[in-house]
Amino acid sequence: MIELADAGELGFDAERLARIDGFLQERYIDTGRLPCAQILVAREGHPVHYAHFGTLREDGTPMREDALFRIASMTKPVTSIAFMQLVEQCRVALEDPVTRVFPEFADLAVYAGGGGSVPFAPGTPAPPMRFVDLLTHMSGFTYGLQNRTNIDALYREENLDFARDHLDSDAYVAKLARLPLEFAPGTGWNYSVSTDVLGIAVERLSGMRLGDYLAEHVFGPLGMTDTAFGAGDAGADRLADAYAYRPGKPPRMVDAGATSRLNRPGTFDSGGGGLVGTIADYQRFATMLANGGALDGARIVSPKTLHLMRTNHLPGGADLTQVSRSLFSESHNAGTGFGLGFAMVIDPARTLMPASEGEFYWGGAYSTAFFVDPVEDVTMVFMTQLYPSSAYPVRRQLKTLIYAALTHSNA
Numbered sequence: 001m002i003e004l005a006d007a008g009e010l011g012f013d014a015e016r017l018a019r020i021d022g023f024l025q026e027r028y029i030d031t032g033r034l035p036c037a038q039i040l041v042a043r044e045g046h047p048v049h050y051a052h053f054g055t056l057r058e059d060g061t062p063m064r065e066d067a068l069f070r071i072a073s074m075t076k077p078v079t080s081i082a083f084m085q086l087v088e089q090c091r092v093a094l095e096d097p098v099t100r101v102f103p104e105f106a107d108l109a110v111y112a113g114g115g116g117s118v119p120f121a122p123g124t125p126a127p128p129m130r131f132v133d134l135l136t137h138m139s140g141f142t143y144g145l146q147n148r149t150n151i152d153a154l155y156r157e158e159n160l161d162f163a164r165d166h167l168d169s170d171a172y173v174a175k176l177a178r179l180p181l182e183f184a185p186g187t188g189w190n191y192s193v194s195t196d197v198l199g200i201a202v203e204r205l206s207g208m209r210l211g212d213y214l215a216e217h218v219f220g221p222l223g224m225t226d227t228a229f230g231a232g233d234a235g236a237d238r239l240a241d242a243y244a245y246r247p248g249k250p251p252r253m254v255d256a257g258a259t260s261r262l263n264r265p266g267t268f269d270s271g272g273g274g275l276v277g278t279i280a281d282y283q284r285f286a287t288m289l290a291n292g293g294a295l296d297g298a299r300i301v302s303p304k305t306l307h308l309m310r311t312n313h314l315p316g317g318a319d320l321t322q323v324s325r326s327l328f329s330e331s332h333n334a335g336t337g338f339g340l341g342f343a344m345v346i347d348p349a350r351t352l353m354p355a356s357e358g359e360f361y362w363g364g365a366y367s368t369a370f371f372v373d374p375v376e377d378v379t380m381v382f383m384t385q386l387y388p389s390s391a392y393p394v395r396r397q398l399k400t401l402i403y404a405a406l407t408h409s410n411a
Helices: 014-029 072-088 101-107 131-135 150-158 170-179 194-206 210-222 279-290 303-309 394-404
Strands: 036-043 046-054 243-244 251-255 336-338 344-347 360-363 369-373 377-382
Touching: 014 036, 014 046, 014 394, 036 279, 072 131, 072 194, 072 210, 072 279, 072 303, 072 360, 101 170, 170 194, 194 210, 210 279, 210 394, 279 369, 279 377, 369 394, 377 394
Parallel strands: none
Antiparallel strands: 036 046, 036 377, 243 251, 336 344, 344 360, 360 369, 369 377
């Protein structure tokens, strides 16, 4: 049971927060745009607003507070935190070449033409890729779902975006090593499988499968008892159905919770998108971030490490409008920088919405989202199950509603 603090005592107008519920119900649930939703808003680590909507299953099973959601790319900040734990132990450094852990990447080349019916040209040898390039999505890797280039098509052919059930970690790296890079590492930004590679780095450095590492070093200490790479038998009755957007039509159910492959063990733990969890668990992760890396006596990373992660690492302080080559990412580009696993607001005015400088966030392909505002000490976690996340502007709308309910600002 999520217990709520007094919103007024924490600088929120409770009536204005209640607008969120009416908005989601009328705009998204009643219209059939979203099958379900949960939202949790907190300040100073205390929940001030929680609500859930819609149904867990297509058969009308009611939504439940402990529902399990595919958090997709909201896995990326978790994997990035895990990697930075190893950086803190000096088992690896951000500036290290990735070949220190991945000798398979010794002969990476940059795309020089070809694809489709035309043979790929011999690529230009790539300069050394560093671990910081993986964390910042400046590696030169891509996603098949970008659907822009011949390299994206190769990723789709190899099914690298969704490798859970047909590859293991070593086979994943071997396939990736044979494909050309989009660009020389460090010279551009492209949303990609970089964090999947980072998760494999955690495995090789720790000697543990990624799911086991996270359970011992992140989820266990934080009390995130319902988050893992899959729902498993114990969670099968709580896993929400997942849907795909169809223009002008009701969403189509694409993965039934009751029969999902996520109820069975997979061969690959996707550090870029494989976790399943509850809103309460992710709220604990977000609260740890808001607290500078610790929660309830458990120190996950140091405040200085977290500050480094949520600082813009794009060249020359640029925003994503200047360096992004992506057709798709979990971020709006204007006024947005990117750090070590998070996007962050570097120019609130350019985002054209209420925000704080230094606010950091990310989302997932099924339209889930979270943000942490260190200025106002506000966090939000939003869960639903509609692919893709670009279907509706619900994330921006929710942020607008939340900040409109703020009565006491620290700015």
